[in-house]
Amino acid sequence: MARIEVRIDDDVKEKAVAELTKHQITLSAFVKAQVATVATDGLPRYYSMPNVEQNKAIQEIADDIKGKKKLPGATNSDELERQLGD
Numbered sequence: 001m002a003r004i005e006v007r008i009d010d011d012v013k014e015k016a017v018a019e020l021t022k023h024q025i026t027l028s029a030f031v032k033a034q035v036a037t038v039a040t041d042g043l044p045r046y047y048s049m050p051n052v053e054q055n056k057a058i059q060e061i062a063d064d065i066k067g068k069k070k071l072p073g074a075t076n077s078d079e080l081e082r083q084l085g086d
Contacts, residue, residue, distance in 0.1 A: 004031065 017027050064071040074080035
């Protein structure tokens, strides 16, 4: 059997243990269950890293904020819908 070691803030661990204890679950049992779930079912849908398209969008926003490249703006909902359709 493998052993996993993780460094985590004391406060975070204490809060997690307190919450898990309410449900009569140990931290070790919770971690085992989570790792087993990922191993058999993969990551949950809500857990993901940005893909290439999302990274591009994030970079466009960053460039707009930095003044490198201004993103188009809309003054009404019709204009916004037209831009989103492009």
